[in-house]
Amino acid sequence: MIEREEMPYDVVIVGGGPAGLATAIRLKQVDPALSVCVLEKGSEIGAHILSGATIDPKALDELLPTWREDGCPLAETPVTDNWHWHLTKKKKFGLPHLVMPPFMSNEGNYTGSLGNLCRWLAEQAEALEIEIFPGFPAAEILYDESGAVIGVQTGDMGVDREGNPKADFQPGMNLLGKYTVFCEGARGHLTKRLKARYDLEADCQPQIYGIGIKELWDIPADKHVPGRVIHTQGWPMSETDSWGGGFLYHQANNQVALGFVTALDYKNPYVYPFEEFQRWKQHPDIRAILEGGKRVAYGARAINEGGWQSVPMLVFPGGVLAGCSAGFVNVPRIKGTHTAMKSGMLAAEAMAAAINAGRAQDTLGEYDTAVRESWIAKELKLVQNAEPMVAKWGGEIGTVLAGADMWLRTLFGFGLAKPMKHHTDASTLQRADLYQPIAYPKPDGVISFDRLTSVSYSFTNHEEDQPVHLKLKDASVPTAINLPFYAGPEARYCPAGVYEFVDPDGAGAKLQINAQNCVHCKTCDIKDPTQNIEWVTPEGGGGPNYPNM
């Protein structure tokens, strides 16, 4: 038995993203006497944060109303100019704003780095004496005899590849909370366990996801229009009967943030999200913006796309889910920061009241109710059929139907259809023999790049001598099922080239897992057809080191 030190807190928060930091700040605003800690697996706050981002400041206005005057970097670039393009291979068609429901407008929003917003939030949190521990992931959930969550255990440090302690071994520590908040982002590894243990998805649809791949570019000043945001749909996803879309935001300092989200419910196993992004950049209208510029960063992260019908039960004995652990992304608006932060604030208010009433480690039903009565629910219900309609009827017809559904809900409070159902992304993949391999263009090294070069721009690193953090439940599945039936989809859907089928001695292909490359996007855990891959947290401080992402 390893001896572990313990530290009690009023509230333990897992994850230093917008939801976790908003939770922490709100707790201290309500009651400065509460002891609060935030665990973050990244080497620093913001290191694992990747988003577009064009952010609706609604929650920030409620949490820290003077943020614009207090040096928050998000205030630098208000959205000035909002475009929506439907792309064909060579052309674009601007969609008029009049056909879009009013909430799709980006007026009053800001474009910037979510990582930098988190860095600023962390400074505000530390000024309130919130203890933030970057480099320390929550590796295990701690329960009491009654089955209630009582805290988390941080990961052990200094364990070798076979799982033995090395000379510099440091055991993880038990952090105990009257309540524990899980805001790990989309597909958190502990959230996944909690959903199963407490059957939190019993009354909702399964969560579904997209994989967003993003780059940051310096572009020539004469092409830069600070505050211009562009979204695209149509090509290239139209070529593979899948859906997804691109974004390109002109942010501060002559930089553009651009990226491409591929919905992970794609059927064709040859779909290669990284290559979809690379060829999207070669579209004449996107290429024109990037030419003469230089890529400075790369990264990827899964995003929730399930919408309101996939929001699980948010509470269980001793803990709550907040932010993308629960899944409050408004899919057509591609925004979830404001809802994530608001959920954290509602959780904080419920927890502070409960702790002051002498309660601990019980089920905070009032938080679940508060979310369902808040503007989060109101906003997400308006758009709840947008994603399923596009998924069911395809990009063009689906968009028209989704638009009509959103208009009806906005104007009359009812839609074209009842809340529609989802299927898990793992279940939608079809056999490779039903499809032809897709010929993606080769990178030109100027606008489009190969995957391994790209990964080096995520600045990811993991201590080499540690257990592989991508666990196979059954080591034979990759070569017995994934390769023969699905043409090894993990070799394509991973944006970091972690999975490689190799055949060094000609004795048959083997799956090689390059865990050091992992950027913690969670796509493998989501899309593996037999759900054989399990993402667990590696040693603290490992993973990407995103600047300004």
Place this chain on the structure above:
Amino acid sequence: MKILVPVKRVIDYNVKPRVKADGTGVDLANVKMSMNPFDEIAVEEAIRIKEAGKAEEIVAVSVGPAKAQDTLRTALAMGADRAILIETDTEVEPLAVAKILKAIVAEENPGLVILGKQAIDDDSNQTGQMLAALLGRPQGTFASKVEIDGDHVAVTREVDGGLETVKLALPAIVTTDLRLNEPRYASLPNIMKAKKKQLDVKTAADYGVDIAPRLKTLKVSEPPVRVAGVKVADVDALVTKLKELGVA
């Protein structure tokens, strides 16, 4: 004996440095910063000397922006006893750092100053040597082994083509090389405890040291991009090609 460990906050070794568009320096906005790896080795060595009962107190010191407090907290979490930050927002050159350290040595009177042989940002490799010269004390640079023996320290140095061992009378200055040790992790309980350890913030003016830069940076640029190679069919083609390029 007291040990003084100067540490520097530098761009993290995992980060690919990016030159600012105007060529005035490396862009550090929102880039991950951490303790210079060679200084981390110095902190580790100081802790090991203390753990071996040959030192009583370890004082970490840094010269840099307010954020360098995070770097000092890391040193405290690893095992340093207290810390001093000389806060400045201007870039400080090795000579200025050495002068500040000289003043701190006069105040603290450490038996050993141990620091990284160089910082991975400017790669100057000067501070330790300059400090030894200013103090008129012996120096053991590029240490791969440090043994305290009474009032002397034996330092094994990594030199071209082998190892050299020098014996210095204490007090002395030692600079660390990569193979000296593997620094420990700062554990979470120790990070929590480190928040309560003493950290004094001072300025160069408190020590009467002028830190105005003596050097002027003319231009910072990225290394040239490597051009792709060409494949040749056979040895003859290779020789022809080499001759064409004037290298054979």
